[in-house]
Amino acid sequence: MSEKILEVKDLVVEFKTDRGVVTAxxxxxxxxxxxxxxxxxxxxxxxxxVSALSIMGLIPSPPGxxxxxxxxxxxxxxxxxxxxxxxxxxxxxxxxxxxxxxxSLNPVFTVGNQIEEVLALHQKELSKAQxxxxxxxxxxxxxxxxxEKRFNEYPHQLSGGMRQRxxxxxxLACKPDILIADEPTTALDVTxxxxxxxxxxxxxxxxxxxxxxxxxxxxxxxxxxxxxxxxYCGKIVEKSDVQTIFKRxxxxxxxxxxxxxxSFDSTSGHAKGRLPTxxxxxxxxxxxxxxxxxxxxxxxxxxxxxxxxxxxHLKPLAPDHEVSCFNPIGLT
Amino acid sequence: xxxxxxxxxxxxxxxxxxxxxxxxxxxxxxNAVNDVSFKIKRGETLGLVGESGCGKxxxxxxxxxxxxxxxxxxxxxxxxxxxxxxxxxxxxxxRMQIIFQDPYASLNPRMTIGSILAEPLEIHxxxxxxxxxxxxxxxxxxxxxxxxxTLNKYPHEFSGGQRQRICIARALAVEPDFIVxxxxxxxxDVSVQAQVVNLLMDLQKDLGLTYLFIAHDLKVVExxxxxxxxxxxxxxxEVAESSELYGNSKHPYxxxxxxxxxxxxxxxxxxxxxxxxxIPSPMNPPTGCHxxxxxxxxxxxxxxxxxxxxxxxxxxxxxxxHPIS
Numbered sequence: 173m174s175e176k177i178l179e180v181k182d183l184v185v186e187f188k189t190d191r192g193v194v195t196a197x198x199x200x201x202x203x204x205x206x207x208x209x210x211x212x213x214x215x216x217x218x219x220x221x222v223s224a225l226s227i228m229g230l231i232p233s234p235p236g237x238x239x240x241x242x243x244x245x246x247x248x249x250x251x252x253x254x255x256x257x258x259x260x261x262x263x264x265x266x267x268x269x270x271x272x273x274x275x276s277l278n279p280v281f282t283v284g285n286q287i288e289e290v291l292a293l294h295q296k297e298l299s300k301a302q303x304x305x306x307x308x309x310x311x312x313x314x315x316x317x318x319x320e321k322r323f324n325e326y327p328h329q330l331s332g333g334m335r336q337r338x339x340x341x342x343x344l345a346c347k348p349d350i351l352i353a354d355e356p357t358t359a360l361d362v363t364x365x366x367x368x369x370x371x372x373x374x375x376x377x378x379x380x381x382x383x384x385x386x387x388x389x390x391x392x393x394x395x396x397x398x399x400x401x402x403x404y405c406g407k408i409v410e411k412s413d414v415q416t417i418f419k420r421x422x423x424x425x426x427x428x429x430x431x432x433x434x435s436f437d438s439t440s441g442h443a444k445g446r447l448p449t450x451x452x453x454x455x456x457x458x459x460x461x462x463x464x465x466x467x468x469x470x471x472x473x474x475x476x477x478x479x480x481x482x483x484x485h486l487k488p489l490a491p492d493h494e495v496s497c498f499n500p501i502g503l504t
Numbered sequence: 505x506x507x508x509x510x511x512x513x514x515x516x517x518x519x520x521x522x523x524x525x526x527x528x529x530x531x532x533x534x535n536a537v538n539d540v541s542f543k544i545k546r547g548e549t550l551g552l553v554g555e556s557g558c559g560k561x562x563x564x565x566x567x568x569x570x571x572x573x574x575x576x577x578x579x580x581x582x583x584x585x586x587x588x589x590x591x592x593x594x595x596x597x598x599r600m601q602i603i604f605q606d607p608y609a610s611l612n613p614r615m616t617i618g619s620i621l622a623e624p625l626e627i628h629x630x631x632x633x634x635x636x637x638x639x640x641x642x643x644x645x646x647x648x649x650x651x652x653x654t655l656n657k658y659p660h661e662f663s664g665g666q667r668q669r670i671c672i673a674r675a676l677a678v679e680p681d682f683i684v685x686x687x688x689x690x691x692x693d694v695s696v697q698a699q700v701v702n703l704l705m706d707l708q709k710d711l712g713l714t715y716l717f718i719a720h721d722l723k724v725v726e727x728x729x730x731x732x733x734x735x736x737x738x739x740x741x742e743v744a745e746s747s748e749l750y751g752n753s754k755h756p757y758x759x760x761x762x763x764x765x766x767x768x769x770x771x772x773x774x775x776x777x778x779x780x781x782x783i784p785s786p787m788n789p790p791t792g793c794h795x796x797x798x799x800x801x802x803x804x805x806x807x808x809x810x811x812x813x814x815x816x817x818x819x820x821x822x823x824x825x826h827p828i829s
Contacts, residue, residue, distance in 0.1 A: 391766030434727035
């Protein structure tokens with residue numbers, strides 16, 4: 173196993189709202205190794221984006237607050253780091269790209285300008301000419317044709333796929349250790365999604381960075397990640413290497429998610445019958461049941477899950493495979 | 505024979521002019537839908553897939569005349585609805601409904617679910633008195649598996665999946681024969697998506713509905729549809745039964761589209777076709793076959809004229825000079 177570059181320990185993030193305090197992330201643990209990809213999967217409201225934003229120190233405060241936990245980057249707890257130090261890390265050592273490339277780019281500056289800005293902030297030793305050259309080199313690296321011309325264009329002149337490439341170029345301009353990608357391809361068409369995922373994989377191989385990929389699409393995870401963490405209602409319910417989680421999911425939620433994806437084969441849906449589903453819906457974070465949050469939708473539920481003993485915790489089942497469930501599916 | 509087909513679309517074209525200049529002259533035009541013909545049998549689901557800007561939504565709306573088609577005919581149950589007057593069209597619309605992608609935007613936030621569902625019944629005068637209306641509303645909620653107290657609530661009290669169920673109930677209120685489902689599950693979470701797909705399939709079986717199911721997610725479309733049509737830049741490039749389309753795609757674009765979908769199986773990496781470049785602007789499509797600049801099979805011929813429809817079998821048609829063998 174390669175060097176561990178990021179470790180998130182018992183992270184708890186709370187938001188103050190009119191209806192009281194809500195715990196968006198409650199006790200999340202994961203780690204990222206150099207050159208590897210970790211996929212964080214979950215439905216809307218599961219806390220996957222909030223976890224990522226906490227690493228960047230971008231939780232809007234107020235109303236949000238990292239209540240407890242540690243985020244250790246190369247031996248240093250980022251949560252305790254002073255703002256000035258955090259600024260030298262954010263965008264430089266740890267970079268993030270977002271889902272909507274249109275709203276994350278500034279419409280009144282050229283794309284070249286925006287890439288240059290990252291360099292101007294973090295690599296002050298570079299001259300203007302060097303920055304220009306480097307920005308063009310970045311555009312070339314992310315596969316934008318005629319980068320010299322595109323450099324002077326504005327975001328609205330580019331297609332969605334091109335904008336996401338620009339975002340990636342900005343994110344990678346300082347050759348970060350960690351790239352956090354929050355639903356980077358959700359807004360894109362499938363053929364363009366395939367291009368962007370391919371590009372991210374290629375750049376990872378070249379630059380050796382660790383990637384945290386946040387997505388709701390298990391297909392994307394299966395194709396790009398080494399490790400997977402599945403989140404539900406602010407907790408990680410299962411965590412393992414990518415092969416295991418798809419072959420032998422242990423948490424009923426993980427299994428349900430995998431099964432509810434229609435698969436391709438020679439019989440059409442009408443012959444296959446109904447899609448397997450997870451009944452019910454995600455409970456409100458204001459009103460979580462005591463015990464396991466998934467109990468009301470679970471096919472494996474027991475009295476223990478509804479019990480007063482509290483919620484289940486992540487426990488190792490096998491090396492590199494942890495599950496948070498009182499009654500996991502079992503290996504049979 | 506013609507009675508087998510509920511919908512028969514012939515040479516449908518929708519052209520949006522782009523006005524500009526000092527006198528608002530037409531400076532360009534977008535052919536959003538270009539000479540598209542297809543039929544849908546009673547009780548059948550035709551899936552319609554394609555990437556953004558390919559004209560699938562415009563096609564769905566032109567069929568219902570929510571957008572007036574520029575050319576072409578749409579026969580619904582034997583009647584050419586493109587020639588109907590407004591009054592007759594309104595009557596006809598009772599039989600054809602649409603469900604939209606965004607269940608947040610398509611319900612009026614100031615109306616209770618009860619009044620949302622009652623509105624179509626009142627417009628089409630489909631009930632006699634309060635008692636009957638109430639019974640009908642309960643029946644609609646029952647169809648989409650929502651509790652009875654739903655009627656007095658407002659849209660914001662529901663999750664995305666529940667709102668989409670309400671939209672489905674509203675479409676069903678007027679007892680339509682045909683529903684255009686325009687990306688009905690794209691905005692929903694994975695676990696909820698499957699519930700809505702199942703619901704639509706159950707309702708089809710129970711009520712004998714015919715669907716045009718528009719989506720960009722090929723997995724869902726393939727699952728729910730009997731036949732699937734693929735569009736690229738306003739043209740229908742291939743149509744076949746869904747299992748045939750997956751196993752035996754002829755058009756390179758169809759092949760690439762299938763291969764681009766990430767599969768939830770980490771061990772099964774098969775040769776992926778990564779298409780070069782972006783989807784061209786529909787304002788200025790390439791000459792010849794619109795797909796030729798991104799196609800790895802393209803030849804001189806492809807750059808000159810658009811290929812005609814080839815009938816491989818009765819149910820499998822494509823438009824390509826170099827079909828995949």
